[in-house]
Amino acid sequence: MKTAGLPLFPVASDQVAITGLGAVCSLGNSLPEIVSSFLAGKSGAAEITGFDASGFGCLAAPVKNLAPFKTDISSQLALTMGKHLALLMSSVGEALRSASIGQGMFAPGDCAFFAGMGMVDYHVEDLLPAVVKSLHPDAGIDYDSFFLRGSQEIYPLWPLGMLNNVAFCQASIHFGLAGENAVFCPHADSGVRAVYEAACALREGRAKMALAGGIGEEITPLGLARAKLKNLLVPPPGNVAPPPFLGEAGAMLVLEPLSTAVERGAHIYARISGFGFSCERSEDGRFASTQAISSAMRAALSDAGISPEDIDLVMLATSHENELEAVLNLFDTGALPPVIVAASAAVGETLAAGPALSCALALSMPDRARLPEIFLAPSRKGASRDFTIGRLLLNGISCEGGCGAMIFEGANGP
Amino acid sequence: MTDRKVVITGLGLATALGLELEQNWQKALAGVSGVSKIRLQCAGKSRVQAAAQVCENDYRSICRDFPSEAQSGGERRTLFALWAAKKALSDAGFTPCGEDRSRFGVALGAGLGVNRLEDIARWLTSGKKFDPARFASELDLVERDSIIRNNSSAPATLIASKFVLKGANFTITSACASATLALGAAYRAVKRGQADVFLAGGADSMINPVGLVFFVLLGSAAVSRMDPERLCRPFDRKRSGLVMGEGAGMAVLEEEHHALARGARIYAEVAGFASTMDAWRLTAPHPEGRGAKECMSLALADSKIAPEGIDYINAHGTSTKLNDLAETIAIKKVFENCTSYPAVSSSKSLIGHLLAGSGGPEFAFTALSVAQNRIHPTINLSSPDPKCDLDYVPDVSRQRVVRAALSNSFGFGGQNATIVVKKYFAGPGAR
Numbered sequence: 001m002k003t004a005g006l007p008l009f010p011v012a013s014d015q016v017a018i019t020g021l022g023a024v025c026s027l028g029n030s031l032p033e034i035v036s037s038f039l040a041g042k043s044g045a046a047e048i049t050g051f052d053a054s055g056f057g058c059l060a061a062p063v064k065n066l067a068p069f070k071t072d073i074s075s076q077l078a079l080t081m082g083k084h085l086a087l088l089m090s091s092v093g094e095a096l097r098s099a100s101i102g103q104g105m106f107a108p109g110d111c112a113f114f115a116g117m118g119m120v121d122y123h124v125e126d127l128l129p130a131v132v133k134s135l136h137p138d139a140g141i142d143y144d145s146f147f148l149r150g151s152q153e154i155y156p157l158w159p160l161g162m163l164n165n166v167a168f169c170q171a172s173i174h175f176g177l178a179g180e181n182a183v184f185c186p187h188a189d190s191g192v193r194a195v196y197e198a199a200c201a202l203r204e205g206r207a208k209m210a211l212a213g214g215i216g217e218e219i220t221p222l223g224l225a226r227a228k229l230k231n232l233l234v235p236p237p238g239n240v241a242p243p244p245f246l247g248e249a250g251a252m253l254v255l256e257p258l259s260t261a262v263e264r265g266a267h268i269y270a271r272i273s274g275f276g277f278s279c280e281r282s283e284d285g286r287f288a289s290t291q292a293i294s295s296a297m298r299a300a301l302s303d304a305g306i307s308p309e310d311i312d313l314v315m316l317a318t319s320h321e322n323e324l325e326a327v328l329n330l331f332d333t334g335a336l337p338p339v340i341v342a343a344s345a346a347v348g349e350t351l352a353a354g355p356a357l358s359c360a361l362a363l364s365m366p367d368r369a370r371l372p373e374i375f376l377a378p379s380r381k382g383a384s385r386d387f388t389i390g391r392l393l394l395n396g397i398s399c400e401g402g403c404g405a406m407i408f409e410g411a412n413g414p
Numbered sequence: 415m416t417d418r419k420v421v422i423t424g425l426g427l428a429t430a431l432g433l434e435l436e437q438n439w440q441k442a443l444a445g446v447s448g449v450s451k452i453r454l455q456c457a458g459k460s461r462v463q464a465a466a467q468v469c470e471n472d473y474r475s476i477c478r479d480f481p482s483e484a485q486s487g488g489e490r491r492t493l494f495a496l497w498a499a500k501k502a503l504s505d506a507g508f509t510p511c512g513e514d515r516s517r518f519g520v521a522l523g524a525g526l527g528v529n530r531l532e533d534i535a536r537w538l539t540s541g542k543k544f545d546p547a548r549f550a551s552e553l554d555l556v557e558r559d560s561i562i563r564n565n566s567s568a569p570a571t572l573i574a575s576k577f578v579l580k581g582a583n584f585t586i587t588s589a590c591a592s593a594t595l596a597l598g599a600a601y602r603a604v605k606r607g608q609a610d611v612f613l614a615g616g617a618d619s620m621i622n623p624v625g626l627v628f629f630v631l632l633g634s635a636a637v638s639r640m641d642p643e644r645l646c647r648p649f650d651r652k653r654s655g656l657v658m659g660e661g662a663g664m665a666v667l668e669e670e671h672h673a674l675a676r677g678a679r680i681y682a683e684v685a686g687f688a689s690t691m692d693a694w695r696l697t698a699p700h701p702e703g704r705g706a707k708e709c710m711s712l713a714l715a716d717s718k719i720a721p722e723g724i725d726y727i728n729a730h731g732t733s734t735k736l737n738d739l740a741e742t743i744a745i746k747k748v749f750e751n752c753t754s755y756p757a758v759s760s761s762k763s764l765i766g767h768l769l770a771g772s773g774g775p776e777f778a779f780t781a782l783s784v785a786q787n788r789i790h791p792t793i794n795l796s797s798p799d800p801k802c803d804l805d806y807v808p809d810v811s812r813q814r815v816v817r818a819a820l821s822n823s824f825g826f827g828g829q830n831a832t833i834v835v836k837k838y839f840a841g842p843g844a845r
Contacts, residue, residue: 055550073696108693109708117587119527119565124534124544131534132542141531143456143623151627159628160696162526164566165588169696169827178693178705181829182595185524185566185587193584197599200606206688206712221546222533225553225562277608279520279574279583292580295516400571402583 015273016199018408019266020099020254021360022091022213025347026061026247030094035364041372043346045245051221058233060219061247061348066090071174080161081170083218084120087250087353088171092211096175099254099266101209108178112207113168114197115252116190116352116396117183118217119226120164129153167215179207184352188317188396189277190214191251191355192404196275198255208260213252213356216349230399231286232349236321244319247348251356269363270392274304274407281401282322288401293326296403297393304407306391311407315358315394316342316377318349323397324377338393340377355396359408362392420604421838423678424506424666425778426498426615429765430466430659433475433497435505438775439782441764442790443811447643448765449657452621460626462635464642466659466766467621468494483572489559490660491771495522495569495617496576498662498774502613503577506666507678511578519581519609521600522570523592523616525770527561529624569617581609590730591689591825592616593663593773598687598833600667610672615774617662629656632697634734646767647794648731648760649738649802656732659766663774665781670841682784683838685818686717692828698736703744705830706730710748710820713832719818721749723836724756726789726819728780729806731760732767735799737824742802757814759792759807773823777833780821784835787815 024030026044027037037044044061047053053060069089071078078085096102134150136142160166165183172178180201184190191214198212217223227233227246235243261268276299280292301308308331316323319342331337343358344350350357389410396404427433430448431441441448448466457463468476468490476497477484484493499520500510533556537549556562567585574583582603586592593616600614620628629635636645636655646657673680690712692705699706714721730741749755761776768775783789788811795808818836825831 052545052547053550055547057550077696109690113691119561121561122529124546127529127531127534128542128544131531131538134531135535135538139535141535141623144459146531146623147457147459147461147627151630154627154631156631156633157697159632162529162628163587163589163826165825165829166696166827168588169691169693169829172691172693172828173696176693178691178708180689181588181691182586182599182689183588183829185585187565187567190567190584193582200602204606221544221549222562225550225556226565228550229553229556229563230565277519277582278516278580279571280580281571281575285575295580398567398571400565400567401574402567402571404582 014203015258015271016202016255017258017261017271018253018269019256019261020095021269021364022094022098023251023357023360024063024087024090025249025350025357026063027347029066031360031364034361038346038361039369041374044247044348048219056224059245061245062219063248073170076155077157077160080155080158081167082161083248084215085167085170087215088167091213091250091252092171092175095211095252095254101254106209108176110179110208111177112180112198112201112210113172113177114182114194114212115168116194116214117164117168117185118215118351119186120162121220121222122162124221126158187351187398187402188354189398189402189404191352192396192406195253195355195406199272202255202257210255211252212255214352215250216248216351216353219246219248232399236319241319245348247350249347249350249353249357251353251360253356253359270408270410273409274300276300276303276405278403279401287320287322287399288397288403290322290326292401292403293323293397294330296405297330300393300405300407310391311338311393312390313362313392314338314340315362316340317354317395317397319344323395339371341371341375342377343375345375355394358394362389363410416605416607418605418607419670419841420601420667420684421670421673422665422681422684422781423668423673424502425781426501426505426664427775427778428468428494428497429661429775430468431765433472442779443788445791445793445809447793449642449646451642454621456623457626461630461637462626464645464657465621466657468661487558487564489528489564490619491524491617492569492572494619494662495573498615498664499573499577499613502664502666515578516580517610518579519600519603519612520570520574520579520583521596521612521614523586523596523770523773524566524569525618526620527564528559528622530557530560532557533560533562579613588829589825589827590769590772591823591829591831592770594821594823594831594833595689597773597777598689598831601684601687604667604669610669612667613664614667615662615664616771618769618771619660620658620769621660644794646733646763648733648763648792649799649806650795651797651799653733656734656767659768661768662771663778665777680838681781682835684833685719685836686713686834688712688716689831694828696827699740699824701740703740705828706741706744706824707747709830709832710744713820713834717834719834719836722752723818724820725816726783727756727758728776728819728821729758729760730822730824731762733762738802742804745804755804757789757807757812758804759790763793777821780819780835784816784819784837788813
């Protein structure tokens, strides 16, 4: 939390612009598709069809029909790495195209890359033959059998699929990104951290271009189990909104120093103006506390040097009541409160992908778009209005207490 | 970046060499190996038979200190992280819960969770298929230390919760570079004023059945039946691969004036940091150490220290042929214009490879080298690989002035991180 310290960025340093956007989620495999579906009020939520999910009692929002991508790794390895790699390749590719950045435009060492990556889980079928060969006659696992025979049933490069930086490294190889980097994990706050670190790398002169964003989690029995055990899928009290659901997604932003972006004639989607972070669990330990969420947002506003009244649009990270309460408290300013959008109602809980996806979605909406009421925060129903993106605040919140907030100024903003 | 200085005021460790900082350091200087035969009862037929494990008594001590966490999760990585965090805060002179800590952050490099085969076996049908519907209805039976219950971020947020650290909190999962990347990001956060204090480092443990086959499958584990204490031999001709360790290393990184105002003891100053990507191959470092060389050079530039100013490098030194050679080549390129190369040693020869957490204890040893002018040895270096021909401080510790040092961490997939530590001298304005 930044309440009385120095600004997160040195005041005199260069501004950072967003010059490229890429995203893939249940609403579509490119941003134009996603925006069109979102504005039409569509939701990506659907029955889970890949496996018998009846016991989970929830919907999910999978990414479908993702186009194959070119890579120099074997198809079996790509399969082992699961959807993480596909989502990353797709969103990075679209972001670079939208920024009109071609190969060789930047030296690899000048390209920073930061991502929040959701947890990677093994696919049960990857380990099932090993387990079957290792079953104890009575119950459980006979580990002698596992070490002698079962383990030999595992594809030798399977471990790569279990490291959640490996898809990230493969994307780096493919797109020639050799500069500053890190993988943060696994919730929405990690997606904000990734954008923050990328922006700092640019402002502090350690990179000339940066990709930043996040990839969520694949919808698997293990992923759904984790979401349930972490209380991510608990409906908000009072049934004020539909129950949450997991959504697959990836989203990436291209960031550049504003001055050089203007110089090369890049389209400027927005400028980044502030960040805030905090961490505290709520008393029941199931989510970030309202106070921590509020602190992160206040710190971001302070960092940007603006007041709550200056914000036109708030993109919520989750459907949790603590976040909504913190937002409503902070923006209860009378005059013309910001539009509050819960994109998770359309795309699901997209975890590390959430912040960049919200950003890409908001910045891709046409001028004077009318937002569907069903995606507005519960207490803002009926408040829909035509609006032009000015200043946007978006959150990234973890059920474990981590909170991040960031503020963008749309190109048409003040 | 501002001209704020970032100093190291606290260190905490949990490794195979013990749970106390001084105990670890003295054993490291004495060249004591923490590698022993694996105690895991079910591992009798594992090809990997040795690892640097936190000893059983020490583990029990940690569990006694964090009873509810041991009871509810029992995940070793998390418990090690909590212990090291507690010791680092205490070493820095902070009480468990004290002053306003809204500007205290946590940055942790954390590894994989525990993949439990029981989480598949328990829900097999009679036809040996996995039954997801029954699995979904019996989630309370999922193993308590399983990855399904424990996110990678759980240790960092638990540390924040336990010690009331309310500032930025993040977890880095960049394979073996994770902890050094976390330390570097924390250093920069304090330097630019995002926080006054960061508790940063790493924690990991993969000494579990699936973890034991992990590096065997990838062909990088030491599976020789050599005496365990002699198995981890970085830069040696007879090395046979990485030897896993477990534990955690945490450091308190603090803004200089914040530390001085409360009379804190200062070990050393963090002077610079850099990260790069090989962008070469998923399964091998660049053979000429391209990314590693660039990383060390950028970290030096960030610290404004010329190569001649570096007296020691705590190497990544994994005891694998590919890494040892690539790192040696990279070091030679960075220091090629110096009259002599800096001393190099590998902590992994002593405490094994803590994987995502490895940069934590290695940073602590680096800081102690700078503070005390002593360098721990690389043990088991009896027949050096002729291609690895630097001064690796073989087998015996060394006393020499260490003005500044690098700590390297290079992650599987090609992520590289280097952090620079130098002697602390109070600047103008210091009281």
